[in-house]
Amino acid sequence: MKTTMLAASIAVVLGCTLACGTALAQGGHYRNTDNKNLNDHSEGTYPVPYKKPVVAEVTSQLKSIRAYMDSATPTRIISKKTGDQITDLKTPNADAIFEPSKGDYGIQVYEMGVVHSGLLKAAEATGDKGFTAMSQRHFQFFSQTLPYFRAQEQKFRLDRANSFARFLDPHSLDDSGSMCAALIRARLAKVGPDLKPMIDTCSDWVINKQFRLEDGTMARKRPQEVSLWGDDMYMSIPLLAEMGRLTGDRKHFDDAVNNVMGMSKRLFNTQNGLYTHGWHANHPDAPRFYWARANGWAVLAMSDLLDVLPKDHPGYEPVLNQLRASIKGIAELQSGTGLWHQMLDRNDSYLETSASAMFTYVIAHAVNQGWISPTTYGSIAQAGWVGLSTRITAKGEVEGTCVGTTLASDMVYYYNRPTSVHALHGYGPMLLAGAEIIKLLNNPAFEIQHKVRTYHYVPKGVKTDYNKHQQ
Known part of the structure; x- marks a missing residue:
């Protein structure tokens, strides 16, 4: 009993939810509870709870994240001056704003688009429609308040001070792509009201107004006059893909594929299988910095x-071949905790959560879709979740996420970006990763064998020659 209480206490300190249920050895390291003989001298200890995840535990962790996000994102209009709620949606008020969220989790920012996509995936993986309740609340709020904030803008010309500025007059891919993709997914899943006016505005920006290179690749005019950011693969390509699905017009699929190829031609290093964060047209041979989250956005x-x-x-x-090449390069750099480093090729940089969650999701998803081999990659995805599970606090916060980061030209900047539980970038990817791990654990195409103190993802019908002593 005392040992169990001690294990639970230490698990909380380490940021793992109490659902981990894993015994701890001396020095604060975990023993694998799937190994029945804990006195086995051939069995080591681990810095994370190395074991096969349990669906109920993963589901509980995802629910804690959902509950935290739900509590931290109010949907009310208030007076910026007084903080009082504004309920009159007929008379525009220049002082009206969205009530700020707890922790600065903006309800229309691109990171929140990933959260909604993660909630949709969690509902699908668990069968629990409660996961989409927050999305329904947010989207209903958008539907009710869009006319009010449009009238506010017309009357007072607040421009970027208007809470709805991103969807009244988007100025960038960050304003439009990620959230718009989530709105389309929700619309097709019949979650919340039909937000066609928002979809039309933000998709028009991405398709027709965003600055591009001559070959159609999405680009920015910062930090140099013509630059590419790896981040923009996610800020544009999923939206184009979803527009193709929504409209049936193949030109959007063509555009999405063209951007994968255009970005990859300039950003992807075929030798190490990684994306550099950025590229500048006037300085194409600049040093390459393999920032983890940029690679996460790409895959x-x-x-x-x-x-x-x-x-x-x-x-x-x-x-598909480009994704496979990227997954291979990323997988080879997974750390001994299951997580990945802030700078992928620099193991003295810190272990970062948001990118690790993206990698875990994409690898697990690729296995589930049959794009890559479960034998090769299943245990890598599992190990990724094992590491990620230690980053979820008892409150449902996600720790260890790098804050917003620009395209920089020196390594010092990337190494020293802070991490924060208020960095929204980690929450959506964590929901995606957990949802896909549940699907991986339930996948009928293979079985997860625990042999020689580790895990093997073996396709059904394939026989191996492990004997009864190799358990």
Whole structure:
């Protein structure tokens, strides 16, 4: 009894939920409880709870994140001056704003788009429609308040001070792509009201107004006059893919594939299988910095595209091959905790949560979709979740996420970006990762064998020659 209480107490300190249920050895390291003989001298200890995840535990962790997000994101209009709620939605008020969220989790920012996509995936994986209740609340709020804030803008010309500025007059891919993709997914899943006016505005920006290179690749005019950001693969490609699915117009699929190829041609290093964070047209041979989250955005974008891209599209195989090459490069750099480093090729940089969650999701999803081998990659995805589970607090906060980060030109900046539980970038990817791990654990195409103190994802019907002494 005392040992169990001690284990639970230490688990909380380490940021693991109490659902971990894993015994701890001396020095604060975990023993694998799937190994029945804990006195086995051939069995080591681990810095994370190395074991096969349990669906009920993963579901509980996802529910804690959902509950935290739900409590931290109010949907009310208040006076910026007084803080009082504004209920009159007929008379525009120049002082009216969205009530700020607890922890600065903006309800229309691109990171929240990933949260909604993660909630949709969690509802699908668990069968619990309660996961989408927050999305329904947010989207109903948007539907009710869009006319009010449009009238506010017309009367007072607040421009970027208007709480609805991103969807009244978007200025960037960050304003539009990620959240718009989530709105389309919710619309097709019949979650919340139909937000066609928001979808039309933000998709128009991405498709028709965003600055591009001559070959159609999405680009920015910062920090240099013509630059590419790896981040923008996610800020544009999933939206284009979802527009193709929504409208049936193949030109959007063509555009999405073209952007995968255009970005990859300039950002992807075929030697190490990684994306550099950025590229500058006037300085294409600049040093390359392999920031983890940029790689996360890249593989997440390709994965999302393949989910809806028709298999007879000429771009399907090139995109799939690019994703496979990226997954291989990323997988080879997983740390001994299951997480990945802030700078992927620098193991003296800190272990970062949001990118690790994206990698875990994409690898697990690729296994579940049959894009990559479960034998090769199943245990890598499992190990990723094992590490991520220690980053979820008892309150449902997600720890260890790098805050917002620009495209920089020196390593010192990337190494020293702070982490915070208020960095929204970690919450959506964590929901995605947990949901996909549940699907991985339930996947009928293979069995997860615990042999020689580790895990093997073996396709059904495949026989191995482990004997009865190799348990």
